[in-house]
Amino acid sequence: MKIFSVQEMIDAERAADAAGHSYATMMEMAGEGLANTILAETDALSWPIIILVGSGNNGGDGLIAARYMHQAGAKVSVFCNRSRDPNTDSNFKQLIDLGIETHSFEEFGTVELFDEQLVKCGVFVDALFGTGLNKPVKELYTTLLELVDSANSRDKKFIVAVDCPSGMNCDTGEIDEATLTADLTVTFGGAKHGHFLYPAAGKVGRLIAVDIGLDPLITEKIKTELATADVMRQLLPQRPANGHKGTFGKVLIAAGSNQYRGAGILSAKGAFRTGSGLVALMTPVLARQSAVGLLPEATFPPISDESKLDTASAKWLEVYIREYNAILIGPGVDRVDHFIQTTLRHMKKYATPGEGLVLDADGLNALARIADFHTHLPSDTILTPHPAEMARLLTEYQSVVTNAERIRLTKEKATEWGCIILLKGANTVVAAPDGRVVILPFANPLLAVAGSGDVLSGVIVSLLGQGLDPFDAAVLGGWLHGSAGELARHKFGDRGMLASELADLIPLAIQQLQAGDGS
Numbered sequence: 001m002k003i004f005s006v007q008e009m010i011d012a013e014r015a016a017d018a019a020g021h022s023y024a025t026m027m028e029m030a031g032e033g034l035a036n037t038i039l040a041e042t043d044a045l046s047w048p049i050i051i052l053v054g055s056g057n058n059g060g061d062g063l064i065a066a067r068y069m070h071q072a073g074a075k076v077s078v079f080c081n082r083s084r085d086p087n088t089d090s091n092f093k094q095l096i097d098l099g100i101e102t103h104s105f106e107e108f109g110t111v112e113l114f115d116e117q118l119v120k121c122g123v124f125v126d127a128l129f130g131t132g133l134n135k136p137v138k139e140l141y142t143t144l145l146e147l148v149d150s151a152n153s154r155d156k157k158f159i160v161a162v163d164c165p166s167g168m169n170c171d172t173g174e175i176d177e178a179t180l181t182a183d184l185t186v187t188f189g190g191a192k193h194g195h196f197l198y199p200a201a202g203k204v205g206r207l208i209a210v211d212i213g214l215d216p217l218i219t220e221k222i223k224t225e226l227a228t229a230d231v232m233r234q235l236l237p238q239r240p241a242n243g244h245k246g247t248f249g250k251v252l253i254a255a256g257s258n259q260y261r262g263a264g265i266l267s268a269k270g271a272f273r274t275g276s277g278l279v280a281l282m283t284p285v286l287a288r289q290s291a292v293g294l295l296p297e298a299t300f301p302p303i304s305d306e307s308k309l310d311t312a313s314a315k316w317l318e319v320y321i322r323e324y325n326a327i328l329i330g331p332g333v334d335r336v337d338h339f340i341q342t343t344l345r346h347m348k349k350y351a352t353p354g355e356g357l358v359l360d361a362d363g364l365n366a367l368a369r370i371a372d373f374h375t376h377l378p379s380d381t382i383l384t385p386h387p388a389e390m391a392r393l394l395t396e397y398q399s400v401v402t403n404a405e406r407i408r409l410t411k412e413k414a415t416e417w418g419c420i421i422l423l424k425g426a427n428t429v430v431a432a433p434d435g436r437v438v439i440l441p442f443a444n445p446l447l448a449v450a451g452s453g454d455v456l457s458g459v460i461v462s463l464l465g466q467g468l469d470p471f472d473a474a475v476l477g478g479w480l481h482g483s484a485g486e487l488a489r490h491k492f493g494d495r496g497m498l499a500s501e502l503a504d505l506i507p508l509a510i511q512q513l514q515a516g517d518g519s
Contacts, residue, residue, distance in 0.1 A: 078095060158183050165203045184207075190222070250277060264331060267360075283309075288300050325464070
């Protein structure tokens, strides 16, 4: 599914209209698609339907949908935010001619009538404001939406949002206090950025995109997409029956310190569970003592310092760097800036084509302390920050990257820094230097646990070591991590999972994806 900014959708519709696919035709397709979706997804023929119609294109979609649902046998009432003239509004005139009940809030007593009919209705369609809204909802409309919310609290209604829940900013995901929580949002032409940005993402419900006839030559220029199971399945590395551990990638993970002794173990476990043939865990002596018992499958490059990665480790890496297909640096390493800076120099100098680098956690914090850090990165390095780590990487330092900035900033900085960025969080965003952006459809509080990110970086470096393109490795790694989280949710609910348990579910997530059961 393509994901548009508001301006991108405006431009796409303008281009379609200029090419002969008129705005009127697009609106007709939108309204018919909206009606068909409501009829398919709800018991609309058994209950009265109320459509709250605004004065813009969103309202026009609602008027057309009312006509199609009436013709299908549904009982529909339309409440318009202001009076409409049937002599100049053909969509409204068709409702009058069909005898569909219509009201305007400019008429005395309509608010009370609206509230009375809400009690009886089973489906409420919010066609008040669409993608163009970027200011607070006016008092009258706040009152109307509050009446719907109150009726829904008393007696559950099925709420359908047209393009987006009214009061939502479709670029930033910001919402008005009056914004309703939809059960279903029917959007047109493609999803919008705000559908995947919180808090708005929590108001959208199930999202369905309706075709309005946009030319594929227009939409293919949109580089932001939603990850789907079908596409992710095609990215899974092949597993030839005659493969050996070298076939499936040798990865090196430099992680852990005295304070964070388990970080490397979690990353290495994530890599093994994703299918790596060999995982070398470069971790300090104190962490290695427990790692050997917990993960005897790993190898352990020499480190002389008991508590942290040291200069001798960096020199060892310079000699043996070519033996590994991919390298992960950073989970739990604490402040070892010299080791990281030295390793970056080695990677730029000695890394062979196709050898990849992932930087996570304290590796990112070390980057933030290097002036013009992006000039020191090997090409196609993968950075996996959470919002606070991303903020530290910005030249214009800020305390945290807000939800409203997630898509824009990730795309912008991936291009500026020449690297892959996976910005963690609900609906993770992955961006490439060439402008491609993929959003992963997972928002799961169960993943908010220490060590979850270490497992993710281990999954990604494993896929990188198995030969995936860096961008594909980041996207598929994020998908498998999110999918494993969904499997864990079925087992644990929304809390109580350990990161090590998440790693153990990665093979099941892969199996599910291979079987075609991925969401």
